[in-house]
Amino acid sequence: MSAATDLRVAGREQAPAPRPPRRHSGRTWLRRVVLGVLLTGLAVVMLTPLVFGFFASVSPLRQIVGSDPGLLPDSWDWSNYSDAWTRANFARYFVNSVVVTLVVVVVDTLASSMTGYVLARKHLPGQRVLETVFMLTLFIGLTTAMLYPQYQIARSLGIANLLGISMVEYAGIMIIHVYLIKAFVQGLGTEIEDAARVDGCGFFGTYRRIALPLMTPILVTTIVLGFQASWNNYQVPLVFSLAEADLRTLIVGVSALQYDAVEGMSAYNTVLAGANMALIPIIVVFVVLQRFFVRGWTEGAVKG
Amino acid sequence: MSRVSVVGAGRSAPADQRGWRRRENAAAFAMLGPSLLPYIAFALVPVGWLVYYSFFRWNGFTDPTFVGLENYQRVARDGEWWESVVTTLQFTGGRLVLEIPLALALAYVFFRGVRAESLLRTIYFLPYVLSPAIIGIIFGFLFREVGGQFNQILEGLSLISAPINFLGDATNALLSLISVGVWAHVGINMLLFFAGMITIPRELTESAAVEGAGEWQTFRHVVLPMLMPVARVVVLISIIGILRSFDLVKTLTDGGPTGATDVMFTYIYRFFFEPETVPQIGYAAALGVTASVVVGLVSVAYLRVVRRAEA
Numbered sequence: 001m002s003a004a005t006d007l008r009v010a011g012r013e014q015a016p017a018p019r020p021p022r023r024h025s026g027r028t029w030l031r032r033v034v035l036g037v038l039l040t041g042l043a044v045v046m047l048t049p050l051v052f053g054f055f056a057s058v059s060p061l062r063q064i065v066g067s068d069p070g071l072l073p074d075s076w077d078w079s080n081y082s083d084a085w086t087r088a089n090f091a092r093y094f095v096n097s098v099v100v101t102l103v104v105v106v107v108d109t110l111a112s113s114m115t116g117y118v119l120a121r122k123h124l125p126g127q128r129v130l131e132t133v134f135m136l137t138l139f140i141g142l143t144t145a146m147l148y149p150q151y152q153i154a155r156s157l158g159i160a161n162l163l164g165i166s167m168v169e170y171a172g173i174m175i176i177h178v179y180l181i182k183a184f185v186q187g188l189g190t191e192i193e194d195a196a197r198v199d200g201c202g203f204f205g206t207y208r209r210i211a212l213p214l215m216t217p218i219l220v221t222t223i224v225l226g227f228q229a230s231w232n233n234y235q236v237p238l239v240f241s242l243a244e245a246d247l248r249t250l251i252v253g254v255s256a257l258q259y260d261a262v263e264g265m266s267a268y269n270t271v272l273a274g275a276n277m278a279l280i281p282i283i284v285v286f287v288v289l290q291r292f293f294v295r296g297w298t299e300g301a302v303k304g
Numbered sequence: 305m306s307r308v309s310v311v312g313a314g315r316s317a318p319a320d321q322r323g324w325r326r327r328e329n330a331a332a333f334a335m336l337g338p339s340l341l342p343y344i345a346f347a348l349v350p351v352g353w354l355v356y357y358s359f360f361r362w363n364g365f366t367d368p369t370f371v372g373l374e375n376y377q378r379v380a381r382d383g384e385w386w387e388s389v390v391t392t393l394q395f396t397g398g399r400l401v402l403e404i405p406l407a408l409a410l411a412y413v414f415f416r417g418v419r420a421e422s423l424l425r426t427i428y429f430l431p432y433v434l435s436p437a438i439i440g441i442i443f444g445f446l447f448r449e450v451g452g453q454f455n456q457i458l459e460g461l462s463l464i465s466a467p468i469n470f471l472g473d474a475t476n477a478l479l480s481l482i483s484v485g486v487w488a489h490v491g492i493n494m495l496l497f498f499a500g501m502i503t504i505p506r507e508l509t510e511s512a513a514v515e516g517a518g519e520w521q522t523f524r525h526v527v528l529p530m531l532m533p534v535a536r537v538v539v540l541i542s543i544i545g546i547l548r549s550f551d552l553v554k555t556l557t558d559g560g561p562t563g564a565t566d567v568m569f570t571y572i573y574r575f576f577f578e579p580e581t582v583p584q585i586g587y588a589a590a591l592g593v594t595a596s597v598v599v600g601l602v603s604v605a606y607l608r609v610v611r612r613a614e615a
Contacts, residue, residue: 039424045487047427048457049442050431053442056445069456071453107342111342112339114335114338115336115338124333134343137343137351139600141544141548142351142354142595143569144548145595146346146347146351147573148588149349153349168346170342171345172346203335228433232435232436232438234550234555242577271445275438275442278435279434279435282435283434286429287426293429294495
C-alpha cells in the first residue's frame, strides 16, 4: 500500500540477498570502494552549501563582506540571530509563518478529509463534472500568473491578510490532497461505517466518529505535505505583503532584506541568519518525520 | 425516521426514501463546502479572470478597455518574451539531462543495496525539503565572485586560477541555476525511480544474474524497460515543474544579468508587480495564458516522443 514502508522493507531485503559468487572478488571490492567514495562525495556536495551558509550566518559582518573571508567563522557571533530577531522584525515574520502554516494545515486536514471522504463514498449529481474540473485546474497551472487575481479577490472578500494567504495556499495544494484521501478511503472497507449507519449514525457523524480516525495515516501524510508547502511558500505571501510589510512571512522577510542588502551588503549577516531560521524548523521536522515525507512524495507523484 | 429508512430502505415508502436521500446529499454537499469555497475563489475564478482580462488593456487602476486580440498579437511580437521561453526550455533541458541520469543511477545503486543507506538517503533528500527561495538566497551568497565560498574552495583546490563570475555572465548564470536546480531535485527523482524499481519482480533480476548478466546489462535490459511506465510519469512531472519555475530564479538571479536568465514566470511577474511605469495587467494575463499553452504543448510533445520511441 504505502511505498514508504515497502521502500524500507525492500531496501533491507535487498542488501543481504544472495548474490552469485564472483570469481574476481578483488574487482568487486574495488568497485565497492569506488562506489563508496562517489556516494560519500555526493553527500558532501549536498551538505556543503548548507554548512557554509550556516557558518557565514554566525560570522561577523566585516568578515563575510570582506574580500578574503575564509570559510570558517573568525569568531562565533550569534548576535546576527538576535539582531535579525529584534531589529529586522523577524520575530513578527516568524509568528506570521507559524500562523499561516498552522491555518493551512488545520483547514487542509478538516476540509480536504471531508471532501475526499464524500468523493470516495458518494455518487452525487455533478460529481464527475466536479472531478474533471479539479483535474483541469491542476493541469492548466497558471501558478505565478494567478497571484494578481488571487490577491484582488482576497481584497474584495476582505481577507487581504494572513487568513487570505492561508486560503490561497490551501487552494493551491488542495486537489492533490483530496485525491490522496479519496484513494485511501476507497481502500478502506465499509463494514464499520455500515454498522454505524445501521446504528443510526448520519453521514456526517459516520465521517467524524468512524472514518476520520481511520484516515489518520493518510492525514499524517497530508499534514506533512501541507506543512512543507506552506512553510516554504514564497509567492503568495510575497504578493500579499507588497502593500503591507507586516504580512511578511519569514521567507519573504529574508528575501526583502536581501534586496536591500544587494545595495551595500550592509545586512548580509542578518539575511543569512534569517535564512537559517527559515531552514532549521523544516530540517528538524524532516529528520524526525522523514518516512511521512517520503510516503507523501511517492504517493503524491504516483497519483498526481 | 431516517434511521429506520437506512436499514429498511426496501420497505419504506418511496417518498420517505427520497427525503432521506435528499438529506444525505445535502449533508454531503455541505461537507464539500469548506474546500470548494477556497477552490472556487482562488483556483477556479482566477483562471477565468485571467482569460477575461487578457482581452483588455488595463493598468489596474483606471477602467479597462476592451482591445480584442491586441495583447496576444503583442505577445507574438515580444522578442524578450520568446527569449524567456527559450531560456525556460534551456533551463528545463539542462536540468533533465543532468538530473534524470544521475537520479536513475543513484536509484539503481540503492536498489542493489548499499551501506549507510538511510543516512545517505536522508542527506540526498534534504535539499528538496527546503524552500527554493531561501536556497536561492544562500547560493547567491556562496556564488559571489569576490570572497564567495565556491570560488574560495575551487581556488583552494587549484581547480581554477581566477574567480569565476558565476552569476554576472549570461551563460554562467544559467548554468548556476541549472546546477542548483539539480542539487535540489536529484533526491526526489531518485526516490521516485527507486519506488518504481522495487515493484519489479525479484525473479527477473535474479534470473538475469543467474544467466551471468553484469550490473550494466541488468540495468539496461531488465530494470530500465520495466521502469519505463514510472519513468515516463516522473520525467513529465519534472518537465511541468521546471517549466513553471519561479522562486529559485527570482531569488538567485532575478532574471539577471539584464534579463538573460528570465524564465516565463519571472518575466510575467514583472508586468503584474514590478512594472517600469504602470502595471500592464491585460498584457500580463495574455502572457500567463500563453505560458500555460506552452507548458501544455511541451507536455504533449514529450508524451508523443516517448510513445513513438517505445513503439
